[in-house]
Amino acid sequence: MARDRSESFAHLEGRLDDAERRYAEAVDTMRRQASLHVGSMTLQSRASVLATRGRLAELAPDTDQLSQARHPMSVDILGAALAAAGRHDGARALLADSVPLSHPLLFPLFSTFRAQAVIALDDRETADALYASLLAYRDSPPAGIANLAVVVPPAAHTLGELAVLLGRHERAAEHFTRAVAIAEHWHATRWAAQSRTALAAIRSAVIT
Template sequence: MLVVATTALRAGQGRLAELVPWLRAVYAAHGPAAGDLLAVALAAAGQEREAREFLDRAGPLRTDYFFKVFATFRAMTLVMLGERAGADELYAALLPYRDAPPPSSGFTVAVRPVARTLGELALLLGLEEEAAGHFARATAIAEQWNSPLGRPDEEAARSPRPDRQDTP
């Protein structure tokens, strides 16, 4: 729970990249269950090759308590990498949650509204009209919940690497 909550907090702060060393240790201790967390941090740090490796090994998302949280992290990874493979399936899986508030998973972890994630996936898939609708919905949800997590910047959504650090 601490790892998921910390990753969600750093994602909201645009500070995912700084979690890479810690999430490597978590992955070493817990294996594939932490794969999406490490992949999104690696992608945010600009370590694309390794992020793709973890993404390729990730397997299907579990449809349990943390589905929306882990689906959000996986979608963020796909968008940061510009990876369309799997994006359409993830988009379809998240559509039923488009009106979900930022607090997710029984209100224990706050991530951005699913609508924002859907907007970014829609852009990745070339669905500009759908993306605009999702971003508008994300903004409305964020305002309703007084949350900065859903207010998408469309330029950032087109190039979502706010905390990317160039690494060799």
């Protein structure tokens, strides 16, 4: 894996073509070193950029690939991809027998993808449990930036989305406000704009 983390910062700053190139270089380095994590890094890096581009559905696995999709490091990503592709039954089946990774370094990253699936599926019971577990990370930097090469938006943004689903609009506004501040601190202008848009939608809904 690239030691300078340049792929992460390219992604943070919205230079997505550059990030994709750097992620590919990191994967090639891992492959040359015979790393056991090449497959997971490939999936995670593709998923993180596609999610930022709003194209996560492109990762939805074919039916004959689903038997291989239950690995703990892929189930949340592929469940979110299936949900994004409108294949809700497949997403439910994939996520039904799995639980979020509990490691504190991994949980915020993979919970971001699980939350996308849960929201698409309108699964409020799971959303409530996920919200409670993710709340401890509400002030954390963009998920993955501290220790991993792959990054996704701050947990505060994900908490805001879950709060919207749960009808907790005041809390959602608080989370989106915090997400804007965190994203701006890390020069993640695309994610800051995303959280600002979500915040404006909440405020508009409350006014109307």
